[in-house]
Amino acid sequence: MSTPCEEIRPELEALLGAMTEGRLDADGKRRLAAILRDHPDARQFYLDYCQMHALLQSAHGVLQGLALPSPSRRRRLTWGAAAAAVLLLSGGVILVREKVRLDVDVASVRGAAWVVRGGSRVPLSESREMREGDRIVTGPESRTQVRTRDGSHITLLEKTDLQVGTRFELKEGAIRCDITPQPRPLVIATPHAEAMILGTSFDLSVGWNETRLRMLSGRVRFATEGQSVEVGPGETASASAAGLVRWLPVCSLDFTKLKELPPQMETGFCPSDIHLTPQRKVVPAPERVLLTDRGLTFGKPPGAEHGLIEARWKEEIGDDLILEAEVAAGEKWGLGISVSGNSFEGYRVFYAAIAGYPNGVAIDTIQPGEHLVFARDTRAIAFDKDHTLRVERRGARIRAWVDGQVWIDTEVTHPLPEDRKRTFALCNFGAYPVVRSLRVWKAAP
Template sequence: MSGGRRNTWCGSRSGLSKAFASAPPAQAMCRSTSFSLMNDDLLLQRLLDGTLTSREQLEVNQRLRDDAGLRAQLREIAEQAVLMGDLARQRDLATPVSISNAADRSLGARHWLALAASIALLAASAGFWMSRREVPVLTLEDSSGSIVWSQRGDLRQSVADGDQLSAGTLETIGETATAQLAFADGTLIMLSGESELSFSEDGQKRLLLRRGSLSAQVKPQPEGSPMLVRTPSAEAEILGTVFNLSTRPDDTLLKVDEGLVRLRRLADGSSIEVPAKNSAVASLDSALKLNSEATPEPRSAWSFDFTTTMPPQHWRGVSDGTHIIASPYVASRKPSGNVVTHFGISVRTTLLTPPVSLMATEGGVVRYRFKQEQRAPLQVMLLTSKRHGGFGGNFEVKLSADDLHPDRDGWCEIAIPLREFHALSRKHPSPTGNLLDSVLISSFQTDTKLTVSRFELTTQP
């Protein structure tokens, strides 16, 4: 039902410097004296490592805008990284290995493939730094939580519904944050949870989803100029369709509701066409088969037992093997810039492999079995989207400590009808008929060591 935990290397930028330092001389050309100035070399390396200070970030962004040579050097790094990935993969295919070291050699190839895809994504994003146009590209139509926008290294700015945004990067900050955005042609994009999206439109819509999830309702695009959505592991080509896309550390999950999407895997360049009501996963591991499968119809009843099944690493919370324990997340951002931290556990069925869709029905009930080390109020939230794309609204129920009745061992069971959840926006009065993108239980700002053993969505009272 869910994938086990997997080691991942591409999500950690701290290993990039070591990777270049240990590369064979013929593969390490990008670290030679090809950079004209040593400070530029260091800046680019620290850019890849993710260790730049704010001042250095502004400096390298400015230089990438103004210096074509520096942009070419960044592209060279990407090309070298792709070459290294190819060589690593070919070496593993051509060289017999013993059982004892097969796993290590396979992991090494995946490391280079992950590095190649990560740097290629960074190099592709340089196009956003080159742009000087201030023409609005997207309008923020509807949002919840903290939303920030940045452009060409400028400091992040909070944005509000109705704001028009030129090419740049939008981030939804916090587990419950969402943003619905519209292009001028009526194409809708929705981000949910912790997501980061760069976007531009100069005759063609180009999106870079670095992390998180998006859903889209894409109007028919001009011939020869499909909308392109790139992640660290894949690129989707869209002419006009309704789809959902989620990027994870080592793969990309695509679910198509209407139309047709061409999905290309960056690890080896292979591609498939994913039709309506089908899903596909593009992995950094090119040994995995790239194909599409029928997407199951949304369910109104489903359960997850943490005592028997390991949850995906992309859910909120920390598994101890038999339960899942609340972990901190950003709930909101104060005007001062400081964040409010809550402690929670999420169930996000769209990130299962294969994905599962949950439908909120009039008679639906959410059930939890849990315990806390100290009695405290709880919040249960539903984060929803419309069945055919678009933001469906967030909904909550708050439980006081007196509502909870633990047994002798400290375990509680609660059952909350979906009709009792309160809308957080007048624009979305009811969750009925929406898809449950995430169900989140939290102990607010108090870490009570909230521990869940079972989650269930049922139609039974």
């Protein structure tokens, strides 16, 4: 167990002792929250303390002395939890009650959903009360919300498999959680990691050999074998066989609410007849990047020449990034998302709901005198529905998603110009998209 600084340790121990005994009043809760907010070492101590308490309760039931301890004994009881377990096993005088079952019921069901219990599968509409170990399975285009006794809500999105109980297990799919403050961490396990939740809102998903966590508010301890990170508001994290990565927010832009590009972005344009030649020149083109109440789009003045348009981030960000763009339904469109450089120097993941190249998804780069294509998936993208497009670069690996499904997962080692600025961009070469929002994260050091 980690050790907080001596200045706050006695007070922290007393507050935690009161919390586990159910004696923590409103002032005590506010003081505990302030300590955890201001002292990272206290947060780790709190997590370790709660985990130990939860493990003891899970293994041995609720431990209760024959009488409430006096104030002088509370610290001794706090540090004596492990000894209490030994006393229990050796037939001591500690009483054991049956393990408390977490009450979970179904608040709402939209679409097809089932509960799997004892080897049988029953439509969820026929079984609203959940039992320990039940699995809730949702079908395509389904959304189901469960509610716990303390007022927490967990929403299962489509094609999700969640086992409920004192410990939740997300086997596949995605959930959105709004968890009320917990006296001890609520644990949600996946095949790749564990999330220890104290009271927060977040998204958790399992798929493509990894688990992803996205924080909306609060903090979560995200752990896998030999590694753990504390993930805060706006941050995201991923866990897989390759390890644990924490991603820090760079920007979150809602283009439907903007009247002009943020000051961190700038525009660029190069005519199509020279953009692959040594003579190419990229010039500012603010008149070609437009913001409407539907989002960001591209265009050209009447009679103007055709070419590659981009809206790029000005600052150096680094090579390892995640970008996520929401594209609105409408006319046929094409959108490039560039990483490790702008649209003329970096790697581009080009999405196109059009016929012809790339007709789906392609990863390429354009350099003077050459256009190199590294990977393609020619499945059609429907232009008459909204889409979430996601690009991730981590080392040499580049992955491209469409609506939560990986379409391309490949390694690209082709060298890029050494003097380029390592940034990101959105670009277009015709068939203008409408981009509602853009969120970007960079890998934590």
